[in-house]
Amino acid sequence: MHIKKHLGFTGLRKMLSKRFLQVEDSRNPDKTEYRLHDFFMTGFAMMYFQDPSLLTFQRRLQKAWNLNNLKTMFNIESIPKDTQLRDILDQAPTDELEAIFSDYLHQLQRNKQLESYQFLNGTYLIPIDGSQYFSSKKLCCPGCLIKKSKGHIRYHHQILQAVIIHPDMKQVLPLAPESIQNKDGSTKQDCEINAGKRIIAKIRKAHPKLKITIGGDGLYSKQPFINELKTAGMSYILVAKPTDHKILFEWVDELTGLGDGKKLEIKMPKGKRYVYEWINQVPLNGTADADQVNFFQFQIINKADKTTYKNSWVTDIAINKGNIRDLVKGGRARWKVENETFNTLKNQGYHLEHNYGHGNKNLSMVFFMLNLLAFYTHQILELTDPLYQKCRQDFSSRKEFWNQIRCTFRFMVFESWESMIKKIIGPPDFMPP
Ligand SMILES: [Zn+2]
Structure with a gap:
């Protein structure tokens, strides 16, 4: 062998x-x-x-x-x-621990193992997602996030994780994590979106030439974060919910009414239907400096005509009949961070939340x-x-x-x-x- x-x-x-x-x-x-x-x-x-x-x-x-x-x-x-x-x-x-994540990736690349992870125009799909790995009422350190509710204090450690995934590959390849934690001497609480901006810069620094499409939840489909992605030369597929994007959805409705929207319907087994809808070049929000983004949504409708799944995203990739299904696959594959990474680490034998020690x-x-x-x-x-x-x-x-x-x-x-x-x-x- x-x-x-x-x-x-x-x-x-x-x-x-x-x-x-x-x-x-x-x-x-x-x-x-x-x-x-x-x-x-x-x-x-x-x-x-x-x-x-x-x-x-x-x-x-x-x-x-x-x-x-x-x-x-x-x-x-x-x-x-x-x-x-x-x-x-x-x-x-x-x-030095952070550097090992890049060492591993470079080695995979040198041995042609990374090629099978190429997705959408030869880019690598990298969803980012936050999770908590430590929580205590008593133990704390200067980096702990502090949450107060009803007179109680809880201390937390959270992490933002970026992972190279491919919808058809079982294994996931984590990049160096970014901790969501308070800086020494600062009273300001750190948050996921700030960690998101840091991790984008960090990924680009570690991998200057890698072609990247970042995936993220609704927290990230905002102009300031998209600006960071543009600076880093990365593409994106970000969840955009109607509740967070009123103006965007008004535009989508209006332009669809004018006949600009596109639709693809695919019959699936057991009377199910996959419905893909998209529209290119829609303003992300109502401000003057808002980007024009490409919008798509996806529904699964069962034989009783009931929608069993629905989600929507924005992307900078021009959408067409040829790539819409891959875009949806890419958008939906974000769960791999939650499921195949965090869930495995927490519940499948890695005891992530087990207290190996919190230290000072x-x-x-x-x-x-x-x-x-x-x-x-x-x-x-x-x-x-x-x-x-x-x-x-x-x-x-x-x-x-x-x-x-x-x-x-x-x-x-x-x-x-x-x-x-x-x-x-x-x-x-x-x-x-
Ligand atoms: Zn701590």
Whole structure:
């Protein structure tokens, strides 16, 4: 089986190591027993296996064999203590972690894996969406968002996530997240739309030449945000609801009445109908500097003539009969951020909201990013690694698969991840009585 060298586990792990070794270490060298690399990598390994007892079992192996899998697979020289891990990562900067998301993407690009994600005029569809990953009545840090209601205070951490998706591809490719958090010493609450402007600039800086179509919900279909997209040279498909866009919808009604609107109806099985409607060059709002945008909406109507789905969007892409169905697919695929990314991270074994530790400074963000990197690593292996795919096929569920991997990882030392997977898919051992 051919494994693309740089996209196999060891190749990806080396990319992580390279960045972790570059993180500036501000600790006193006389008092440092462990490499900073080892703290990051230990945190990553915990997320990779989603195993809170990871360190305990590897210490047992170390004691018995003077070797353990964190050393052989993750290049961790010595296993740090739990409290130390949290203390050090709490103070750690996140810049190098952000760079890894670009490293991974560049590697996918170099290995021609990104091509299958091209969508709509060869651009990459990147929806952005916000989510909360921490909430507490007691624990807080200077970055916490603060919500007060009925005399109670709650502390939150939210994240804005951008993800490369393709409507027909199962795997999603996350870009570096943008935290929605308060700046040191500022009393002003940060918000998703501001984080949205920051993430656009950040994506463009990290990927100057990538052709991009940004997807977003109704929060983003406003002129100031569209201006940011234009500056960054990005296209967009943004939800536009009648309640937020009175004037736009008045124009749509009026121009449709004049015969400018276009419609495409497709008969589907079970008496269902897909109804596509669009109109190009409509003012986004009533102000003098409003952009002319292209508007489209989509409905699913069942055989009883009832609308079971309806949504509407604006885009800068000129709409025609040839691309309307793809535009709708692109607009609707935004749920992949919510469902395939956040939902997986929260409910499918990544324990995103589980309290790995909040810390006093960066800890919750560092753990969030390491968790996302573990998810991204799994997505790449799922996409490109035949050994991983073969092994995954042997198990009925994701959960079963990871239970087996955790179990094997705990009780035997392997020279590499690849040799462990080969062992799992190989013939079973016989233990004489
Ligand atoms: Zn906090």
